[in-house]
Structure formats: structure tokens, C-alpha cells
Amino acid sequence: MLNIPWLQTRLRNAHHLTFSLYAALVAFGTYSCMYAFRKPFTAAIFEGVTFLGIDYKIWLVITQTIGYACSKFYGIRFIAEMKGNKRAQSILVLMAISWLSLFCFAVVPAPYNIVFLFLNGFPLGMIWGLVFSYLEGRRSTEFMGAVLSISFIFSSGFVKSVGKMTVVDWHVTEYWMPFVTGLVFAIPMLIFVLLLEQIPPPTEKDEQLRTRRAPMNKQERKDFLQAFLPGLVLLIASYVLLTVLRDMRDNFAADIWKDLGYGAQAGIFTQTEIPVSIAIIVIMGLLVFVKNNFHAFMLNHFIVITGFAIAFISTLLFKQHRLDPVWWMTLTGLGLYMGYIPFNCIFFERLIAVFKYVSNVGFIIYVADSCGYLGSVLVMLFKNFSGVSLSWSQFFMDAVLGVSVTGIVMMIVAAWYFKKRFESVNNKSAAGIATDVQLAA
Numbered sequence: 001m002l003n004i005p006w007l008q009t010r011l012r013n014a015h016h017l018t019f020s021l022y023a024a025l026v027a028f029g030t031y032s033c034m035y036a037f038r039k040p041f042t043a044a045i046f047e048g049v050t051f052l053g054i055d056y057k058i059w060l061v062i063t064q065t066i067g068y069a070c071s072k073f074y075g076i077r078f079i080a081e082m083k084g085n086k087r088a089q090s091i092l093v094l095m096a097i098s099w100l101s102l103f104c105f106a107v108v109p110a111p112y113n114i115v116f117l118f119l120n121g122f123p124l125g126m127i128w129g130l131v132f133s134y135l136e137g138r139r140s141t142e143f144m145g146a147v148l149s150i151s152f153i154f155s156s157g158f159v160k161s162v163g164k165m166t167v168v169d170w171h172v173t174e175y176w177m178p179f180v181t182g183l184v185f186a187i188p189m190l191i192f193v194l195l196l197e198q199i200p201p202p203t204e205k206d207e208q209l210r211t212r213r214a215p216m217n218k219q220e221r222k223d224f225l226q227a228f229l230p231g232l233v234l235l236i237a238s239y240v241l242l243t244v245l246r247d248m249r250d251n252f253a254a255d256i257w258k259d260l261g262y263g264a265q266a267g268i269f270t271q272t273e274i275p276v277s278i279a280i281i282v283i284m285g286l287l288v289f290v291k292n293n294f295h296a297f298m299l300n301h302f303i304v305i306t307g308f309a310i311a312f313i314s315t316l317l318f319k320q321h322r323l324d325p326v327w328w329m330t331l332t333g334l335g336l337y338m339g340y341i342p343f344n345c346i347f348f349e350r351l352i353a354v355f356k357y358v359s360n361v362g363f364i365i366y367v368a369d370s371c372g373y374l375g376s377v378l379v380m381l382f383k384n385f386s387g388v389s390l391s392w393s394q395f396f397m398d399a400v401l402g403v404s405v406t407g408i409v410m411m412i413v414a415a416w417y418f419k420k421r422f423e424s425v426n427n428k429s430a431a432g433i434a435t436d437v438q439l440a441a
Helices: 004-014 015-039 055-080 085-105 115-124 129-134 140-168 177-196 204-210 216-227 229-249 253-260 269-288 294-320 323-345 344-355 361-385 393-438
Strands: none
Touching: 004 229, 015 085, 015 115, 015 140, 015 323, 055 129, 055 216, 055 229, 055 294, 055 361, 085 115, 085 177, 129 140, 129 229, 140 177, 140 229, 140 253, 140 269, 140 323, 140 344, 204 344, 216 229, 216 361, 229 253, 229 269, 229 294, 229 323, 229 361, 229 393, 253 393, 269 294, 269 323, 294 323, 294 344, 294 393, 323 344, 344 361, 344 393
């Protein structure tokens, strides 16, 4: 039903660059539309509304994030075992459930509608793995993954600007705003999913360069984790820190901008995210030219370390009043996304290719994501229920300064571990070959 035979034929016979551009853009479009169902409500303030003495918006963010985190845990199995012929239908069903939840959020009065943000977040948490599965295991996965990943940055700001516009210009209430914003993107979402489904599987050449990708059962998932456990613990711990900071900046951007004196400017969300999007796509896209999988894998470690350093230094300068608010938010966004984006596609893509481990990226991304969003939920609960009285801007500043150094140290140790692991595997392979030659002689 979702097949377009003539387009599939054209894509199979297309030039490598043409195919990469097509796949990257339709994946970007699909995931950008997903953001219209997830993030617009964060552009609202819900001034003066509280529940059990806690700001109503904080309840909404925490509830949706819990739903998203639960989805990531469920997605470890769901995404790892997903068959290719069910992906498009799964995306559409999950999006429909999410949109219906926003409708219920609008019609049920506050605070009883809080639960519908959980039901909104749960299905959306599986969309990334489904979309990225169309792109993984290819020669140009870095480029396609980079284009897809900037939807985190650009689309988050863009859909919040659209949501704010519906309130300011169309006079939509803040409760109906999320559903109306989703309505604006509903048809584009259907079109992009249809186009996404036409992408053919990886070629033989792709599999030679990047290793074959396949669904993973429970034992295969367990074996993968055991094979790289020390390094994965360090990587996932670093990713948890990045997820916490990125989520804080993203979910409470409206509150941070209000603290900084920019609360009335709807376009401020997009203004800071466009430069970051361009920078990230250039940095990540250039990795496609690094053909050696091990070198690219090590370079990814360096990019994450640099991202932590940029976030730390820019925050330190802002705290010393040597950087204005717009530059601070832009540079912290650049630093955090330099760390966050590789983990969502490129990092584990190259890990599989380096060690030639038949598996899929979706599984390990969801292991990392489940831990990352759990960490994000715990930090939000701590911020709002521990008696901490800092504003969101001050709390965000302190969090960046507090965890960036830890992240840098863990990434350096992780790079050392995987370098030693790679050398050990190569030495064993070389010894095996030498033994075979001796026996043959």
C-alpha cells in the first residue's frame, strides 16, 4: 500500500550522492514533523497555574519526559527486533496515538490533563529508532545521520516558534496550541513517511564497508553488551550527562529566555538554533570522508570532548559577564549538540563497523537513550522537589559547569579503552593468520 514502484526503481539506480540527499532530507522531514507533536507545549508558560504547589508546566515536562523515558526502555526490544516491512505503519500509528493524546490534553481541564502528556511522550520515543533504521549501515550514514540529527536542533526551535505564533497571532489557547501545531504538520508528516518508505535496503558495497545490519534477539543483545561493557558504561554515562543538559536547555528554553529578558520574542528559539544546526551538519557531515572506521570512531570521541569544552567555557564566560545571553545560548547549544548528536547515530554506527559486529544501531542507541532520559527525569525531580530555589537559567548554568569536566574525563578514558580493545582484536586476528600460515607450510 505504501510502495511507489517507479520511485523505488529510481532510488536503486540513483547516483550515490543523489540517493544520500534524498534519504537525508526525507528522514529529516519525518523527524521534524514528529517534533511538532512533542515540543510545542514547552513554548507556553501557563502563567500562575500550579498543582500540589508545583508549577503546572513543570508537571507537564516531567510527565512527558517520563513517558519518553519509558518508551526508550521498551524500545530496546521493540527497535532491536523491528522488521523492515512494518516500520512505516508503526510510525503512523504511533504518531496518531500521540496526536490523540494532545486532543485529550486540550479538552480535559487542568490539572487532570497532565496524564495525557505521558501518553503523548510514550509513542514518540520510538520514532527515532524507526526513522534511523532506514539510514544505518551505509557508506554515507554520517551525512544522512547529520542531516537527520539537526532536526533535534532546528525543529525544536522552529515548532516552538510555530506554537508561539498560534497563540500570539491566531489567539489559540495554550492548551489547544499543541494539538493545533500538530494539525499544521499532519499532512507533511504523511507525505514524508510515504517517501521514507521508498528507501531501498543497504547495498552489498555498504555491507562490506559498514557490516551487515540485522534484528537482534535477547541473547544477541546480551552478548553485545558483554563484549564492550566497560567502554559502553563510560559512553552511556557521558551521554546521560549530555541528555540531562540538552533536555534542560530544550524543555525550559522559554523559561530561560524569560529569565534573560527575551520572553516576548517568539523568533528567539529559531534565531539561536539555525547557526547551531548549520555548524553541526558541517562537522558531522565531514566524517563521511573519513573512510577508516577506527579513525572515525576515535574522531567522534574528540568531537564529544570538544563539545563539552565549548559548553563549559562559554558558560564560564557568560557567568563572568563577558558573553551576551544570545551568544551564550548559541554556544552552549553548539557544545551540547556536538556531544549529543554523535551518540544518536554516528558514534555507535562506527562502533559496529570497527569491530564488524552484525547487529543494529537502534538497539544500543535505545540502551543509551533509556539511561539518558531516566537521568533527565531524576534531575528534574531533584530541581523541583528538593527545595532548590534557583531559577532555570541559574540551575542550567551550574549544571553545565558541574558536569562538563566529568564528561571530558569519561570520554578520554572511553577512547583509551576502545583503542586498547581494537588493538587486542587486531593482534588476535594477526596471530590467527600467522598460525594458519605456519600450519599450511
